[in-house]
Amino acid sequence: MTPTERILRDLVAFDTTSAKSNLELMAYVQDYLSSFGIASRLIHDATGNKANLWATVGPDRDGGLVLNGHTDCVPVVGEVWQSDPFTLTNRDGKLFGRGSADMKGFVAASLAAVPELIAMNLERPVHLALSHDEEIGCIGVRTLLRDLSDRGQKPAMCIVGEPTLMQVVTGHKGGRAYRCHFTGHAVHSSLAPQGQNAIESAAALVMFLKGVAADLAAGPSDADFDLVHSTLSVGMIQGGTAINIVPADATVTFEFRNLLEVDQQEIFDRIEGEVFSRILPEAQQRFPGASATFEQIYEYPAHAINANAPLVSAMKHIVGRNDHSKVAFGAEAGLFLRELGLPTVLCGPGSISVAHRPDEYVERSQLAKADAMLRRAAQEFCK
Ligand SMILES: [Zn+2]
Structure with a gap:
């Protein structure tokens, strides 16, 4: 198992269906980050049962890259799975589990990159922005974005790691x-x-x-x-x-x-x-x-970034794919654009076609591509 796969196994084991609390998962993330000396901040919702998380690797200054992922997932109620949805299960290079593609795979890859990001002595920060309640209308991230704009935090760009099979996606409806x-x-x-x-x-x-x-x-x-x-x-x-x-x-x-x-x-x-x-x-x-x-x-809100924007060209180079597309599924990218004015692309491991379904999976090869992309992106945008 790679570090990303180990973390994904741990994340999938938390049942963070949107109706439930995500605090145990967030405590796990905070523990993990603090083991590398990285402080993190929770931004709770009104009930106190759910939270967003914000953490910074590298210098806490303007600019840099936001890695965004939601921690909630859709229910498994009424679905028939070949293996327990909350036990990450490897069959033929595919890792099955609720949220494996949408989108704990990207969250796991982002966390697994932390020790290497620290070792890179970044000049500009890589921020982790993990949200709650995305699946029920992009609810949680709004509090996080308000908090960031209140604090005057000005990152330069954002990658939303929704499952796009590691293609650069320039917009969503x-x-x-x-x-x-x-x-x-x-x-x-x-x-x-x-x-x-x-x-x-x-x-x-x-x-x-x-x-x-x-x-x-x-x-x-x-x-x-x-x-x-x-x-x-x-x-x-x-x-x-x-x-x-x-x-x-x-x-x-x-x-x-x-x-x-x-x-x-x-x-x-x-x-x-x-x-x-x-x-x-x-x-x-x-x-x-x-x-x-x-x-x-x-x-x-809908999201769109110009296909010729520097972030898009750089990301195409990083993932080694010159094509891009837009997607019909909802995501938080439009809110990053509307609330913070951030140039934002979607790019993450796994396919949306297996998300929200029984036997959701992410391919190990997709996670490896996400690992490589995150290191190259930090090198490109934050060194
Ligand atoms: Zn999603």
Whole structure:
């Protein structure tokens, strides 16, 4: 086992599903860092049960490189695994375990690099920025970024180690999700015209959203993405209680993913406008007490860095791959850009195609590439 693999085995053993605390994992990281004389700081959330971690190798001054990884992972509930998801298991050069790709592999590689980074006598710092609650809407890192900007900390660039098969990724889509709850008026179904059917309001919204999705598909596009345009999808509908009752409640849950050049707020304003200027007034003509409310479930900004930016060219050279792409999955890179203005790329071991699935794995060869990339990046950017 390489040092990175040993640390990954330890990290995977902590069940840091987003709903749970990550403090035990963070205590492990702090112990590990302090064994090399590296101090680290925890930035807790409001509950005190979760924390981000910030640590600096090399001189604590402006400039330098941030290595960002999230410590939480998605649940294993309902999944059938060939081996225990919290026991890193090697089969044919693939290391299986929850979070092995997304994204404890990169976190392990970053930690394993620490002794060599210390020995390099860096002129500019390498910072470790580990976050919590990424998987439920990039929640945790926001506190960390606020803390950094309050302290006036000014790093020069950031690598987000999401699984990209070690390709340089120059952007990701942004996203928002909402729940829209309609209330109507329940009556016996034999008296249907006297009620107000909340499911009909929900259905009107679903049909409108389908049109918004079509407009997004016809809107701005970016050939660096597999799916070149912004998207919208209705994920859930709930409503009604019995076949013979006109339903008084219905809920539509939807999400959209936007290119950086497509305004998230404009998309939402259009949807909200339709509900409050057409769908709800129609319902209220039949039942004045009908209502509609939106609840935002999450939002995170899109990310993009120019393909000709110095960081991108340097990283392509470092990983020995001249191609780049953008990805549709959400990540924290957009927040590093929005909150700190940091040039940021995504590059990390493993494939997103095995993440969030049973038998998630990272290949040992991918971890070795991540190890090499981190050393070369420190040499390039911090010496
Ligand atoms: Zn991830």
